[in-house]
Amino acid sequence: MNVLKGDCHPDWNRDVGFRVLKIDTSNMKDIYYRPDELSQGDLLEAVDNVKPDRVPEDLLFQVLVDWGVDLTLPIRSEPLQGKTVFFVDDNALVACFDIGITEDLVKELARHEPLRVVFRDNGFVSDAVKINVEQIFRQLSPSTEVRSL
Template sequence: MFKLATSNMRDVELIPEKTSQGDLFSLSNNVKTDRTAEDLLFQVMLSLGATLDCLIERKKIGGKEIFKVDEGYILACFDCDVTDEVIESMAKEQPRFIVIRDACFKNDSVADNFEQIFKTYAPNTVCKVI
């Protein structure tokens, strides 16, 4: 059953004069703590024009859960420690959209390589980081 809820994203609007550098580290996870991967997926589906009756498949790539929506219209991953190898495998499926959480990348190098990997293997894929 679906119900209307507030955004899955935390409110990160801050007042610079009232924000310390230490406060910024608490913002590294931009998703509300009570939200599931499915919550994020449904939000992404609606924002990218997929209807909620689309076929959703779950698969594992490199031990990470991947959601495949509408036979590859959207590929999404919200697991942690995603590697270049996982991203490359996803890119080779050439989805219309790829969606991944900002906090999911194993390290900064993987985050930096994300779009370049898609430009190499799936240049027509629209890359989204939430």
């Protein structure tokens, strides 16, 4: 995060109240290949579909644009169980793009009853947790729309 430099009041957090966004290429890796050109080693590269130079904020703003969420809504990040979780307009959207998401974290997020929640597709500690995410939300927050990148 870029912070304004210089002398100012010690209580000012240097937030000037607006965001500057720029158009960039997709956050997702290009996966254009022919099956006969694909080797077994290439399959391991396809496990993570996000470009390696992208940060969680990049993914968050992609989700906001994809879902048509107002980009001026307040966003806060909060550490939960050692993971960074983004809350957009409190519970309009909850997002976690960290690796190692556990079932306990999923349950904690479901208790917030967000309208939408999004995770990184390969961010779960196991396939079982990934499979159970929708069921957990169906039980604890049935109106939440669940997606993964």
